Amino acid sequence: MLKHLSLVLILFGSLGLPLTWGQSAPEDDLSFVPSPYLLLDRGLQFRVTKSINSMYDFDFETAERDFQVLSYQYPNHPLPDFLMALGYWWRIEVDVTNKKYDDLFLGYIDRANEKAEKMFEEDETNKEAAFFLAAGYGFQGRLLSERKSWTRAAWAGRTALKYMELSRGEEEFNPELLLGDALFNYFSVWIPENYPLLRPVMALFPKGDKELGIEQLENVASNAFYTRIEAMYFLFRLYASEEKKPYEALRISEYLHSKFPNNPYFHRSYARHLYTVGRWSESLEESQEILDRIESGKTGYESNSGRYAAFFIAQYFERVGNQEEAKRYYLKTLSYGEESESQESGYYLHSMVQLGQIAMKENQNALAKEYFKKVKKYAKRKHPAHQAARNFIKKNKL
Template sequence: MRNYFQVILSIFVLVGISVKSMAQSPTPGDVVPAPKYLLLDKGLQYRVTKAINSMYDFDFPTAERDFAVIMYQYPNHPLPDFLMALGYWWRIEVDVTNTRFDNIFIQYLERANDKAEELLDQDPTNKEAAFFLAAGYGFMGRLYSERKSWTKATFAGRNALKYMEMSRGEEEFNPELLLGDALFNYFSVWIPENYPLLRPVVALFPKGNKQLGLQQLETVASNAFYTRVEAMYFLFRLYASEEKKPYEALRISEYLHGKFPNNPYFHRSYARHLYSVGRWTESVEQSMEILNRIQNKQYGYESNSGRFAAFYIAEYHNRVGNKSEAKKYYLQTVAYGEESESQESGYYLHALIQLGKMATAEKNKPLAKKYFDTVKRYAKRKHPAHKEARDFIKKNKL
């Protein structure tokens, strides 16, 4: 979690639901009356599965052509607008600091929510409508928390929780709804463990179970039809950071990169997890491929991914004693960090520290001091990088 406000919202916000269904359909152009629960229409599976796979693989034009046909055929159903929003979410996820897709993402979610509310007005027992409202508000909450719009995020999160409860009761939706239960079970325990001041807030909710939450995420990742990829996304993040199970994180990220090789988020996560388990040469290979794709301007590959990739390559060369190559890629890490405005990130700060040490070894104290002063400027005082910079400056009289 990036900060404790987002930790609070993890309780309220049902993660966005990635819908993965739809197949042989009527002739494009025919407006088709939607069945009561479109998501459970097995006859539509193939086409939407193909479109969603294209979306996760960052082939958005192909995916959106299929989504547009569905929108034409089912103009009053929230599914196609929600799918369009999902595509924009993954554009955002690659670099969450970039806000250029925020407005269109929210517009599609609002359209999907409006259509779901109309369905619910017509039939208050419509579980699918509640399902989409839970997903739509959940995604809104995720974006608003990234943007530090706490009032909007909390409102969206509470609505997501409300509609999640309303959508219960349809047995075939259960594997999808389990994702929300899994995250609640995990974070309702994780939050008070890591943020004692928030214990009174968490005490207002039912008691969770972290291990059960992980088991439920694994169940969703293995059995769900609509939320499978999103469950995997959360699993590898939790395994990599909170659970300290790097091989489990690698297992999932390797599968996702193999399944969706052009998704830059899964690609850099795979490189990261290879690095974390000591498979450094493989991490370097993947990282070089990321840098090549940035150089070739492949869609979705940008400075944020470059910062990760350049750092792993630099660290490898530093470990094997190839200082000139290490320096080259640490400098790239810094350049990509500045381009993506990620100066407070650990990779950016650590790269500067290594460059400062190299400059000191080269007897270039003014340059070394410049690097360490930059660390002090961007790192919070309690950050380990800030302390290391202060100590090095003092010890070496920079």
């Protein structure tokens, strides 16, 4: 059961509300009403929009230079440290197995939480302080659950949930807070449906509604200011997997890639969704660009993205009957997979199955057997690749 607990913790972690400026306010609206909350300061929103967009486009140097200026202007406010943490979170998001940025991320989150806690201690009705604490502890729990630090992750998740409840009730924040409600509505139903052992745990929480959760995510993606991009991120992932709506996933990932063309996560997601809907030539083009960017050392482009891209290219060549090029890119998929220690991933396993089949066609039975044995080594018994490997070994008496 412990191995599935991360699903609950990630759910609670996702209730932390990241601040993402995906759109700017109307430039001709100069009738600002002063707000007691820095997050709702329209002048600040204008100033930081470009910085946040730079962060999402993986121009961290520009973004963090601006965030440092904010830290001088607002030394006691959690916003600057939180934005710095968010930048490191996106570095982690590209490859969550890479622990290189963990300490930096957690350091900034801790400082943001400390400042928000001081604000909350001074005024327990401060919705902005509760907002930051929900977000900070939420992200903290999300990373700790990825690292299987169960006790710390559970504590952070519970704390995030507490502050999310306390941050409600401020009408100005409603579009942003709706993201937390949306994710809870969806996953509080999805988790017990897919993991029956967790039903007693989820029974302790209010009943959700998956359809309402999707509607709320669409609402946030269309209307929110701070959380718009984050809502899109969750939407395209849900549409691609759980909701089985690949064209909706493609619509959103295409927008995100066009808006943030240097974000490797959005780039590989766009290539993947093109592949899924059968737009092979376009997927080939985007995938080749990903590999070119890895070779040139472009920020954020690394072996995990390479594993995706090489696999899509291999599949393209296999479909057009170019076995030699298909083999070359399946081998690249293995190389990138081993570099990122992703031997249990579907693309890695499927590439080995395909290479085994190609070896059979080339009358290299010993090599084919080695590929199939590796599949059995890395894949769980119920995995389709494991079954395919067993069948090939049995059928061909390897």
